[in-house]
Each structure stands twice: as structure tokens, then as C-alpha cells.
Amino acid sequence: MLPFKYLVSVVSLFVCSAIASEVNIINVPQDQHSHFTRDDYLNELLSKALIRADYSAEINLVPVHPHQQRNLMALDGNALDLYWSMSSPERESLAIAIKIPLFKGYIGKRALLTNTKNVDKFKGITSVEQLSMLIAVQGHDWPDMRILVNNGLSVRPLSNLNSMFALTSQGRIDYFPRSFIEVNSELMDLKDKNLAIVPDLYISYPTGLYYFVSKNKPELAQAIEKGLKIMQKNGEFDALFYEYFATELNSLPYTKGKTIELKLDNPYF
Secondary structure: OOOHHHHHHHHHHHHHHOOOOOOEEEEEEEEOOOOOHHHHHHHHHHHHHHHHOOOOEEEEEEEEOOOHHHHHHHHHOOOOOEEEEEOOHHHHHHOEEEOOOOOOOHHHEEEEEEEHHHHHHHOOOOOHHHHOOOEEEEEOOOHHHHHHHHOOOEEEEEOOHHHHHHHHHOOOOOEEEEEOOOHHHHHHHHOOOOEEEEEEEEEEOOOOEEEEEOOOOHHHHHHHHHHHHHHHHHOHHHHHHHHHHHHHHHOOOOOOOOOEEEEOOOOOO
């Protein structure tokens, strides 16, 4: 996989050689959190999709606020042209949603992060009703929040990601659902020996994480969708995804034939 800075150079070289004389500046978010594999993947996927669509572009990274809804609302102005987010009806009303799941549905498969001393609390849980006796934490503005509550789970809403991890580490929250493609990277970054993934138990719900494009840039949305579909057809999409996440997925503590998947409904997808 290529470092994103190198990829920006690749896109710039493409721009120089493109027939089109106009260079499109695309303002893309740069989250102010620890750098994770998912960020490199989303940036590289975007860069390659633009190249496949023959869309001449120069990517400009813009520091953004951790508040997801605020970033989507920023697409109405000139601050951002594109943002990636899990889908919800409200978010799809704010911007053009390119409905190609960027994480192939794995964003809706959630490992249960907990304090190591609380792992035994999850033994014997085989139903959503049993899990509802424990307390989860989620972002107050995340679509996941509504999904968990709609399924009868007990959830404490918070606005600060670091606080969510801290409360889970301290055992003040029973568990923090994290997607399959991010949980191991987060644990490596946190280096918190109090945190562990509950083995052989996870929750899942149908959802997708999409690129959202400003309504002022319909031609950009069309180009990204075109490029992604080309990559899906030629196998480049799958190859890039597994290049980034195969190790992450294979290292989860789930035993074949023993792992329990608790399936939740998502009426918002």
C-alpha cells in the first residue's frame, strides 16, 4: 500500500498529464485524532477512484472537528467538498451519498471492547435481551447510537471519543462496540492493558460507510462513483481493501463454530 502523501503526488502527476486544463481542488477531511489504517485506505481509495474516472484533481487535506454531523453540515459551505461517514437518512439529506459501502459492510460488524476484568460478564450471553442488561457507550451523534437504542440495548451517549475509551478502560462502562476494521488498530494505538475484545461474541447490523459529497459538487460525486464502480469491476477495490484489512480481520478473537453473532435491526438503512 502507498503512503497517502505519495498518492497525492501520483494524483498531481496525473493532473499534469491530463488533457483537461482545469485542476479541481478537492477539500478532504483530516481528522484530528491518532492516525489509523482506515484513514490511509479511504484516502488511497479516493485517489485511485479519481484516476480511474479520469477526473483531474488536487487533494487538499483540511483539519476537521471530531463532531461528525458538524462536518457533514460543512459540506454546504466551502470548507469541505467531501466527507466519509456511516449512513443515516439525516446524513443523506445533507449531502450526496455515493452508495458504495467503502468497508464492504464490515463497518456494521462490531467487536465488543471491554475492561479485561469485565470479560466474564459476557459469558453465556446468547441474545440481544441478555446483552441489554449491560451498558454500552456510543457517540451521541453517531447513527450507531439510534440503532443500538432501537434494538433495546442500554447505551450511554458521549461526545468525546477519548472519554469513551477511558470509561471503558476504567470499567465504568461495560462495553464499547467498535468495527472489525478499526478495533485492533485502536488497541495498538492506545496501548491500554485494561482493554480487551470480548472473545467469541459480537453484534452486527446492516449499514454502510459512504463518501458524502457537497451538493455543490455533483460532478465530483459522479466521478467518484464512476471510479469506484470501475475498481469494483476490475477487482482493484477488493484487492485494496484486503491489502489493508486482511490481517486485522483475521486477528479477531473469534473461534469458528463457537462465535455468537447478535444481529440487530437497522430501520435507518
